[in-house]
Every structure is written in structure tokens, then in C-alpha cells.
Amino acid sequence: MNKFYLVLVLLAAVAVLAAPAAAEVTLGGSVGGSTATISVTSSPSGAEVYDAGTYQGTTPCNIIVHTTATPIDHDIVVSKNGYYDYHHYIGDVYTDQYITVNAVLTPVVLTGYLDISSSPSGANVYVDGIYKGTSPLVASVDAGSHSIRMEKPGYDTWYGTYRVSSGDTAQVYASLGPSVTYGYINVHSTPSGANVYVDGTYRDNTPEVISVTAGTSHEVQVVYSGYEVYQQTVTVSTGSTVYLDANLVTSSDAYLKIASSPSGAAVYVDGNYCGNTGYSSGSSMNYMSIGPLTAGTHAVMLKLDGYNTYTSTVTLSPNEIRTMSVTLTQSAPTPSGNAGLHMASTPSGAEVYVDNAFRGYTPVYLSDISEGRHTVLLKHTGYNDWTEYVVFTAGQTVEKDVTMSPASVPPAPTQSPFPVLAFAGLAAAAVFAVRRMY
Template identity: 35%
Template structure:
């Protein structure tokens, strides 16, 4: 009898033990409405077959230099890809140099000019990276990446012997002939392109740039030149003013920056999974697969890819005239918040721009959450200080501290800091996209060769802002641009912009329940009227805000997210019954033994 009772009790125990598994299976079979989607919540996708960009980006201030942002014209949600995510067999390298603007080739192929953020390379292979800059010695190094590894190259270029772009001693005259007049001096023209020819006041006389500069002998008592012109086939002609004339035995320095003549190519972006949000140079948005035509050639462009529950992807791509460049972005899935980590970045002095894996995130001090475990590149830039770059390893569930004391810039290079009203304007330095203006902080451009540089700002519904500045070694040039709205036409503008920043950065942004990127972000071509902005960051409380957009204007949104309280683990009723039954059976056994 006692064994029958014992057998019945053990059978009851087994049934109750199986009950939680059955319940769990039923819960998994029926998802709740609050479960986050695998890819993108509420994304509507538009198949883009042709792009109609402006042919001359600088001629029309209200148009983007490439394809206009995709409008959501269909209510069909993006389908989840059936493809199982595969670990990419690639890594990324970020390349900076002092001075910046050096031409980079990777395995013999042009990759652009420094700084280059997060260029994708195949893993398991040795890659050769070369940097070249007129007047400086060539630089070469090699890198070998493991899958998903982020690494960096920080190159300090050395001046070549002889006249260089920043050399100050007076050169020995190339011709012994004595010029007409009582004394002689020299005009030295520094240029970023060797082989360029220099002329004065549209005369044929002058010199040819070699090693970053060339010198012309002049009479100190002769008629002073008023202008100088620098030109080379394939580049835009540069003309500058001569405001100082040398005294006897003196050399004056002039500076010219040649920009390639405008030509166009294309960029194709493929992603795994499909349906991810693709952003070109911070403005033009499409859903993958994305196709951009009439993209300015001869320069680098920044591609950003984002999707919910995937690590953001950033890469730079060089576009050649008449050719199409292809970007294959394999997104890395993350399971926030338990499977991600964070980095806390601080600097002395504070206010340095923070780039994570080539993407601007915030300024110091700041915490960057939601990073996938593994290596990540942290780059800091602040005007007047030397650029800093390092690689950190992120551990899931942990916060990695990065504290940096920034060093001073070398006296041979300078900086530009840029701000605009309104913010969110795209910044182009000498024709190359650099980033976007941010609220409450200057956008810093560092390690710039001294001389003339052109800063252009573009924002939809505002006129292009262009300003040429002269950078002096060791100094900071400040550009505060007040953008001028485009004069209203006969038809009222029915769209505006929204600039969104969050603390912490890197949060998912939803506009009317459609995923539109990660903070900080500028949303273009938003229909005027009331809209709902939702900002979500795993581990933080969601924030929802209603904004009103006015046609032709920019609406700023700044959101601070609070950390979510830890959810206590609840015991299921089945677990309680299991414990109770075990105690009951134990009691029966003890009672039977006493009998």
C-alpha cells in the first residue's frame, strides 16, 4: 500500500513538472502586442526605380545633392526577411591623419581622403593602407581583421625635405638674375595639388607647384600683383587676392586649395536583411535595396544603415566619375538590453565630438548604450586639439569607461568649428561631406592644413551657405551660419524638417509609427501638421511627443530618456504547486515510516 501511495505521489510530481513547459510553449505560440518586431516596426517601404536628383547640387540650395528623401506612399508594411542572419566575414577600419585630407588607397584602390570612418574590409586577409599628401612623405601600414572587428589607423605625416606647404625659411632663388628695382623678394604659393600652375594678374609668368609649393621672385619696388590664379586640368580654377607685398629679402606665403571639377557616379546599397533604412550623407533616405544616381564623384560619401534590433552600420564609399559603387551591409543582430553593453566617454577638456564606429553620436561627457559585444572604434575631435582614436572591447551588460586628456594640435595644422541656426545642416568641407550641425555644440573639424578652405552648409528649404576661411596653424576658425529661408514661391511649401536629439544618443526614432533612424537625426520632407515622435532605447523608458511641423521651417526636438526600473522575476503558479506537492509527498513518506 505504501508503495502505491509513493508511486502516485511521484507521478503527480512529474505531471506538475511538465506543466510549466506546456505553459511556456503556449505563451511562445501567441505573441503579445508589445513584442518588438524582428526588423522594423511599422515601416512602409517604397521601391525606388529611378532617382531624380538635381544635376548641380550647389546651384539649387533647396535640393539635396543626390536623390530626394523617399516618401512613404504605400501602407504595405515591410515584410520580415526569411533569411537567417549570417555572421559577416568582414571588419572595419577607421583612418585619420595629421594633417587631414590625405589621399588614402587600400590594396591599390582609392578610398577617399582622411578622415575616413569605418571602411569595410574582408577579414582574414592582410590589407595594405597607403596615405599620400603633397609635401609630405608617403605613409604605409597593413591591417588584418577578424570578423566583426573594428580597428583604426592614426597616421602622423612627416614633411619632406625642401620647400613644403608650411616651410618658413626663405628659399634660394632659382634664377640668379637681378630683377628690375632696388631689391627683391619672393611669393610662395602653397597648394594641395602638385603640377598645378600659378600665374599672377592673369599673366603667363609664374611657377609650377612641386612638393606642395612653388616660389616666384618679384621686385619689391615694382608694381604689386593684385591676384594670383592656380589651375590644373580636372580641377576647378582657384583665384585669390594678394594683399601683402614682400620687402627686400622677404617671402610671403599664399595658399590655394584645388577641388576636382564636378562629375557624377552612382551608389547601390544592399543589406541583409532587406528593408533597412539607408541614409546618404545624413539626408537622402531610402529603404534597402537602395539606389542613388547622380552622386558627386571624386569624393567620399557616408552611408548609414539602421534597423530595429540590429547594430547600426556606417561606412564611407569613394565614387568615381561615371561608375557605380556598391555597398553590401550585413547587419549584426542584437538582443537588447541584456546582450549589449555601453561605453562612457569623457574628455579633458569636455565638449569633444564622439564618433562610434565612424558615426557621430554626441559630445563628451556622454554614455553610448546599445553596443554589440566585441570591438568598437571611439574617435574624439575638438577644435584646437589633436584628434584621438582608440579601440575598446564591449562586454554584454557592462559599461566600459573611456577617459581621455586631449593633446594640443601641432603648430602646422589648424581647426574649424561650425554651428548653424537652425541646426541639422549638412556640412561640406572643400566639397566633401563631413557631418551635420548639432544643437548646443560646435561641429569640430581638426588637423586641417593651413590655408584656404571652403565650408558649405545645406539644409532643405534654406539657401546654401558658403564661406571661405583661412586656417592658420595652431588656430581655430569659428563659423556661425545663420541660414536664410528660401523665398516662398507661388505655391506654399507644405513640408518641413524635424531635428531630433536624445540623451542618451543612439535611440530608435519613429515618426507616426514608422521607423526613421537613430538619434541624432534630421528628418526631411515631413508634411506640415501634427505628428507623433516616439523615441525608444532598450533599457530606458520610451518617450512620446507630439510636434507641429510648419512648411518651410525646421522643428527641433530634444528628448531625455530615463532609465527603466528593473523588472522583478515573478514565480509562476506552476512552480509554487510543484514546491507544495514535493513537500506533501515528503510529509507522506515520513508519516509512513513512523507507522
């Protein structure tokens, strides 16, 4: 073969081998060697990944984007049976970008309903231990088995278990029987005016006769500021009366006396529930006594539906009795039949999604959340996504304050130098062959 034709063959071979490194055909026109990477993971993994409607594989997977091709919007969809689809819109990407998409998938929750009534009506209804309101009512629940409890003063507590199918309504009816098994505890103290608690619940001040369920043991505590707590366990027979005379002993412990306006607020000290504030008039404050407490700093919190939560810290000295009068401020009203969500985050400015619908940036207050279970999602650049199922009750506001965790950034992938080196070697061989011709 003549040398000239040999050179042509070598140059043709160089062009064929170099073609994949220089360009490849894709929808939209010529493609260069510049790329970006979209790395998609999911929890749980094994979900199908689509980019602009085109299947890309299952998580975890990387999508290689040729950035010199005709640009397209990258709408990433992560799909898995039993879960809601996860959508993440990216738009244009640029050369050498490494974009991470972490899809936290939300299970599809199937729901049914409990239509609950009682005779007499007006009983307090608890489903799986959660208060739902007074009978009659209809409660939305997850498909499956649920425990139901109904309580009404003067009647025996009613218990039941019902199974609900998705989309169906189970009828629940309770015939409450009147309670007749009561006894009495007659409590006196020295000094008088002490708070009396029975089984952890405040009942009244001494001297007082208190009705209790007969036939079971009851824990009685007599509490008075500056005195040791008097404690006694008693069992009362039906229709009988047990007499307790508490001779209180002075103490070096500290106490808090708290009243609120409006009254009825739940009081927590150091995270422990202490009871609810009693009714107070403008001229006569009704202080509830909390203690004994150790000398030092304590966290105080008051909560009441429809009002902003009150928090404070107090530092108590030995034998100190600290009096607090708290005026609660009314929170933003929640529309009838809906619940509220007060969402805050550290750092602030996180995107808030409820059931995958964007609702604003933290801190945010939403007052139109429908009753039931919803998925709340927070997204913030540079931080891991945060998500949680939250159960909302009509007329109540859920408060969430989330500390987001920083996201780790994986190193950008490096490209293999082989295609460039191979092209250079073949080009050198062609030049060498030309030189030998002459």
C-alpha cells in the first residue's frame, strides 16, 4: 500500500476513535465533553428516578448531564410503591456542578372514620389515648385497630376496640352506666388552707371532704408553702369516710405561687406538669402553690389553648415563696374546624411544606390546617431536609421549633484522562508517519 494512502487510513482511525470523546448525539443537537452530575438518593432507597419524564434508574443513582447540549429543565421525580411521589425542580445546570437530591419519601396513609356516640351524650372521647372531644363526634383515623375510651363524671368509664378499613366508617356506641361506688376522705391540716392532691390531682384546700372511687388505694398529699409535704395512702369503702389530720412540719424548701389571667392554664416547672391555674377575679387572685422545690433556678411554662405559651426562669432562695401573676397574650385566631401550625427553625428562613405544598419560610404561622395527620417538611440550602408526621386537632395550634443539621457535600467526580491521552497518541503516530513519507 502506498504511503499516502497509509496516512489517510491512520488519520481516519484517529477521527473514528476520537469522535466519542469530542461529541455524542443527544436530543436537542450536538453534545460536548462538559458535564454536570445530579446525585439522587432516597429514604427508603430502591425508588425509581425520572428526569423530565425519562427513567434514569433506582436510588442511589447519578444522572450525568451534558451541559453543552440543548438545555432542558430538570424536574426530578422519585417514585416508590406505597409512598407519595417526591418532586424536586432544578432547572438549568452548569458545567462541573454536583447537585444532590435527597428524597425523604412519605408513606401513603390510608384513613377511615369513627362515628362515635354515647348515652348520655357529652362524654369525653379518647382515641388511642388522645382526646378528640365530646360525644357525639366523627374522628378521622388511620386504617387499622383503635382503642376508644369514654369518660363522663358520675358514670363508669367505657372502653372499646374497633377496626376501621380505608375509606369506611365504623359506628361506635357506648351506653354509660352510672357510678355508685364512691367513698369520702375528710382532710384537715395544721395550719389550715393547705392544698390537697389526690392521686396527683389538685382537689381543694383544707379543711375539705373529697369524694373518691371506693375499693381502690388513693395517694393523698397535703402541700403548704414552707412546710414538708404530708403524704398518706388510704383505701375507702363504698359510702364510708376516712379521716386524715395532717400536722405539717416546717421546711427549708422553696415554693412558687402562680396565678394566670385568663385562668385554667396548664403550669409546667422544669418540664413537669403541676396542674392548672384556678379562677381569679380582678380583686382576688387565686394562686396555686407549687413545691417543695430545691433552691436554685427553675424553668416555668404556662400553656392555654388560644394563647401564646409563656416561658420564664426564676431563681429561688431557701425558704423563699415566690409569687407570680402571669397575663397570657391571645394568639392569632384559628378558623373554625381548622388547626394552626407555628413553625420555627434554626437557622431561620427554611422552606415550609405541608403535604408537599410550599407554605412559606420560617418563622411562619399557618391557621388553615385541616384536622388529621399531615406531613411537615423543612428545606434549607446547606442543611439536611427535616420531615415529620404531625397530628392536628381542630381549634388547637401545634408549635414546632426545629434545629436543622448541616448537610455534608460529597467531592465532585473527576473525569478520566484516557480519551484525551488516546487522541494525543494517535495524532502523534499520524504525524510520525507523514514525516517518514518525506
